[in-house]
Amino acid sequence: MKRYVYGFGGGKADGDGTMKDTLGGKGAGLAEMSLAGVPVPPGFTIATQVCNLYFNSGNKTPSDVEKQMNRKLAELERKMGKKLGDAKNPLLVSVRSGAKFSMPGMMDTILNLGLNDKTVSGLVQNSGNARFSYDCYRRFIQMFGAVVLELEKDDFEHILESIKKKKRAKLDSDLTADDLDQVVTEFKKFVKQKTGKPFPQDPRAQLRGARDAVFRSWHNQRAAFYRRMNDIPDGLGTAVNVQAMVFGNLGDTSATGVGFTRNPATGSKEFYGEFLVNAQGEDVVAGIRTPRPISELKGILPEAYKQLHRITKNLEKHYRDIQDFEFTIQDSKLFMLQTRNGKRTGPAAVKIAVDMVKERLISKKEAVMRVEPQQLDQLLHPVLEPDAKKLLVTLAKGLPASPGAAVGRVVFLADDAVTEAPNGPVILVRGETTPDDIHGMEVAKGILTARGGMTSHAAVVARGMGTPCVAGAGDLVVNSVKKQIKVGRVTLREGDWISLDGSTGEVFIGQANTIEPDTSSGHLAQFMKWVDQFRSIRVLTNAEVPRDAKVARQFGAEGIGLCRTEHMFFEGDRIEHMRAMILADSEKDRRQALKKLLPMQRKDFAALFKVMNGYPVIIRTLDPPLHEFLPKREELMVEIAQLKALNKKKQHVKKLEGILSRVEELHEFNPMLGHRGCRLGITFPEITEMQAQAIFEAAVQCTKKGIKVIPEIMIPLVGNVKELEHQKKIIVETAKKVFAAKGKKVKYMVGTMIEVPRGALTADQVANQAEFFSFGTNDLTQTTFGFSRDDAGGFIEQYKERRIFENDPFAVLDTGGVGQLIEIAVEKGRKTRVDLEVGICGEHGGDPKSVEFCVHTGLDYVSASPYRIPIAKLAAAQAALSKDHDETMRTA
């Protein structure tokens, strides 16, 4: 018969610490501690598998399990010399959940189980404390009533309150043993009235009920929500831990507490925690009494303190990680109730990992695996002071579009941001941002938009700049004419203070304090050295301006993976030439305008080549639809209509109508699916020609100055090899001309972005022309799913709530669909061209899970925005290590 119930305690255990899948985290920890001779109250664990059996058998626990449990219970009774339900010497137990991954407070717990009208007298006798005993009993009824019988918790509280009132008791502790006996009587009456049955007096029935209730709590709403937030699969189930009760509330030589073996906020090596004398565990957490720092325990119960310190130190050594532990001291005797690897902040994670390597506790490889990539964000950006945050009123919640905290006064227009910034920090608030807002975004401390997703303009640009941003806060109604934000009945005006947290998407009213990141300690630098040591693929950056490129280099980027040339056309008077180019009637006029843009582009590229000396720079030719560079259609229509209605400025109206007519010509129903990408370069070959000329002239110029230039020209949106062939021909011819004219050759590559499914499906053909592929996973996600990142806001949240999506596919690469296309393309592409360089330059390049996929799929590099370089590197290193590990396991 399969084993479903595992005993532990007294230096022995049926399981061990490796069995988290079966025993859950808590159960595995208790077994491991038992085996290590740590004093834990004995008990047994019902395996997680039983949770699934329970649900699959229509909420019934199979009789096999029942039998095994009874056998283990008998063992426990022997160990403790007590019996469940024995009126003289009753065994009391706790019943707790414990899943593979910690889900603190999400599921149910029942303490003091085994008490009934008879055993309570036994407890009085054994403890010599009637008040304590009746208090235990009333707490048990209350917990059991709420959790197992599903009665309202508040109703029990009301009964307790009414008796306290009658007895003129202020605090619970003012009630006497008799008073509590009366509470018990009232509680039982209430249970009978509500359930139609008396409160169960049979301790075994109590145990069965509690166990099943814990199973059920796996599927309660908050547990389900927690799992969704933390990507924990629904199918794992929870174990149930039944353990002999120990009491920290048996008088002044009893106590209970929690602690960490190191400081989980900073990582510094100190014995850290708090405790309460004469209290039960829940009191520490409940916050009614203020716990005392653990160092004070030394003076009160020195023996127990010494033992606790020693045991936890050993536990840390044993588990080779910071421990988060719970303990109870009953009559001066220490019991460890739980130990687990402690959760920690980003800075602490890095410091602990580095320290433990120094202490020879873990290897460098392990250190690299100990930090979650996402946590590095906390070392790179300011954060809101946690206490300050608690005091603020939430205004709205949006997407965590660019990490870090920002505090400032609200402005509504990019121009206002520029005007106001010298007077103090400003937050730019827009319905959505456009490339026209760049100058305002540059000076703002933070950016807040009402619309747009994780890859909207605001989000992408903000991440590039390292500016905190909350995007798509749908509750905001932003009126940039009236200069006000409305959220329900709350109105904010220009100049009002707000604080936002770009790592969580929260927006607060008012001015919070922030904590700046401290990178002075050098832990991060040390840590990243190890990361680079184990990393197998390159990490490049997405950058257009030298400033971003420099930041990226500082973070260790190994080149530019995506330079979006269109971003270069918005600055200063460039937009004017760009518009002239678009409004041109003939190729000749268009070339005239392009001629003016050429020297500017050349300067841009030269500056990037200089920063990236010795590293590749992948430059994408013009990508967005041309109307993005023109005024907005509806704004023009409205302006014309107004002026016409008033019969004003006839000359101006005529001019506007001229522009509108071109805007109308360029207007698209679905710009994302329109005349853009290489389609532009094919219909207007002179644009590609100008860009190629600028690239090669800059490359030659830099090379002559001794800079090592590695240009790679990338044609966007290719779905058919002939598109690439057409563009490549222009580039190759332009290169020849430039090299001949300048008397110098520079090596370069021409490749393509794979960002429409057809490009991936025909990759074998595309690779005939392409020397490299770069997966544009933003667009590839859009076309594979058939929804745009800008419009998915309307349903993507609901999809997540309904569990249709586990993740936003724009944040985490959809390996099931988009990933299939990437795999197809890599395989087909390399079949045609063995040495094809393959990378990814979508926003997913900075997402740890997506990076893992890229490593496993055999990509050569990922490209991420500058502030995500360390994260991408860490994710890449971890993926490489886990891949090595997997491969070693397979060959072993």
Next chain:
Amino acid sequence: MKRYVYGFGGGKADGDGTMKDTLGGKGAGLAEMSLAGVPVPPGFTIATQVCNLYFNSGNKTPSDVEKQMNRKLAELERKMGKKLGDAKNPLLVSVRSGAKFSMPGMMDTILNLGLNDKTVSGLVQNSGNARFSYDCYRRFIQMFGAVVLELEKDDFEHILESIKKKKRAKLDSDLTADDLDQVVTEFKKFVKQKTGKPFPQDPRAQLRGARDAVFRSWHNQRAAFYRRMNDIPDGLGTAVNVQAMVFGNLGDTSATGVGFTRNPATGSKEFYGEFLVNAQGEDVVAGIRTPRPISELKGILPEAYKQLHRITKNLEKHYRDIQDFEFTIQDSKLFMLQTRNGKRTGPAAVKIAVDMVKERLISKKEAVMRVEPQQLDQLLHPVLEPDAKKLLVTLAKGLPASPGAAVGRVVFLADDAVTEAPNGPVILVRGETTPDDIHGMEVAKGILTARGGMTSHAAVVARGMGTPCVAGAGDLVVNSVKKQIKVGRVTLREGDWISLDGSTGEVFIGQANTIEPDTSSGHLAQFMKWVDQFRSIRVLTNAEVPRDAKVARQFGAEGIGLCRTEHMFFEGDRIEHMRAMILADSEKDRRQALKKLLPMQRKDFAALFKVMNGYPVIIRTLDPPLHEFLPKREELMVEIAQLKALNKKKQHVKKLEGILSRVEELHEFNPMLGHRGCRLGITFPEITEMQAQAIFEAAVQCTKKGIKVIPEIMIPLVGNVKELEHQKKIIVETAKKVFAAKGKKVKYMVGTMIEVPRGALTADQVANQAEFFSFGTNDLTQTTFGFSRDDAGGFIEQYKERRIFENDPFAVLDTGGVGQLIEIAVEKGRKTRVDLEVGICGEHGGDPKSVEFCVHTGLDYVSASPYRIPIAKLAAAQAALSKDHDETMRTA
């Protein structure tokens, strides 16, 4: 050594009629005729492969070929008893192109080759006709000059004209032999002056030059254009036919002509053609003299006529198809110059096929293969009278969006169409149509739009209605406020007549005559019976309204493959309830509005079930984004701005602002990639519920009346099986409720449209829930390529010109990309569910090439718009027959 040159003539030939790949159509025909003992002037054919060798060797013909040619020339000289360049008895030859597929008039021809200053005297002697001889010589210099030496044709004409002027000659035939000798002298002078060399006197050099020029003409502009238009691959190359000259212009016993063995316009069995006495072939085509009907030849040259009649009759029997032939009679002796299967109109194709089966000339299978599916269109729609068409002025050219001719007066608004239609035919002209225009489209004789592609709203709806439509005529500037169309400097106003041809995309100014289709003969019905006999897959129709469904049934549709329910929400007061539903603030209000729509939907479905008694009806749940049902955003903005500027109608403005605010909420940047398809049904489950209820209530109602109802409910835009799971659950639960309430069950299926790549890629999972797949190839094409059908107009034409696309992928299924996804989905889907029903319901369902792909991929059905049912059926039958044929070949 490989054979490159094939001789023919005198009852023998090196090749035969099956060798079109090598000999081209003309060469194969000449060989076959020779073998059959038909009198053809002897000669030889240089194989098509040489054309490619020529281009691949840098425009040089390999010496192997040269040698073989000389050998064949010697043979020819022997056969003819004449020698090339012999001053006494010169051999003259023609040099003609001849590709595998006929490309009439696209490439070059040179006649009378072999003439020079010496041989011309020999010709004078042999023919006894000096005038004729010098005329031959001057024609030869002119042709050779233009074709081989690449001089301007017009320059030769000018020289000829100036001599005619000098000689006071009105017609060419007024010139004497001496005059023509003078022309020859001037021509030669001109050649020398232009090329710096004398006109080549060496006949072998002439021959080599002519041969190579014919090769080069394969790549001239008009030939390239013709190939693109007719999907002829560039790589085929042309053969060159060198043939002894025969002369139809040697006097009154000589003649030349062309003809058909049956009437190619009507198909009726009559000897059909025309001829000229004393003329060369080019004169018949040139139209200077009016040719005479072939029957008149009987009186003039009775022996030759009899022989011609007998030979061509035999040729028809031999080739088992209508023959298009050319002949020359030299001194009463008949020579056949060419025979080939004749091109014919749609009605003729059907009649000839049916007749030939009756005549036991071909089998039914062959008959089915003899009609191009597309040709059936001509039997279903009126066409413009060919002669009338010639006289009209072209206004513009757009896409042939819905076939047939329409003539009427221009109206600009749907309402105006309704008002004006009773007074005479109207053509509705719009920038683009929207569902708001339906009532106008219904009464219009034709529809013309300036924007939108083959699957734009106008195109899809027009095809459904069978109304001729030209869409996306980009040159039109349509101003529906001023009620005028501008094209360049031409302005048309309301009430002006236009004529359009929806089969070609042409739009003409003025009122043309049309010819109505004649289906009374019964040939079509007979033909379609055979088609149905050989067809292996079902053909369903796309239809929403009973009228279309009835038409489709008449054409033999076997069910409805796509019922787009949203089309049902625009009529009458439904749009009001629809808008109320969309503007509702709560689920409750939404349900209220849906309740009003329920009985209307039920009635719709009941009507369709009735028409389709015994056949499946596949109903798609609501698909388009909701804002399609609301007024347009920019129109609202403009109206509000105007009223506000004038400070007018404040109450009304407030109401408009309310609507605008909801419109803004629903506004999407890329509606095609937005909140639509099953995403709507998931966020508003009550919509799916109402639709399911209407379907099942109608199904039960009809079943009770004895109608056999086969409803299949189709969920659009599924990319993740969980989406389908969510919607299916609602449908199944609604079905249970309805069946319980009405006391009757109806069998039904739930399936999905595969129209985003992710749906195809994860088809194995989707098929767990889906009982059928229907490929929505319109959307699948959009997402696979990453461009929308409405926006691709900006570049798709240029893509075709640059040969990046062979076809518009919205018209012809892209088998290389979209097809891959279909194959993946079919394979994965059937792996999960062996009996999965799979079909296609995009616009490609009516395109012959696409239907062929569907048959070969193993689909169960295609669904096409009503008027394309016969075409789809024929394509399906042909694909099945060719598949059988391929399979037989493989097993043989």
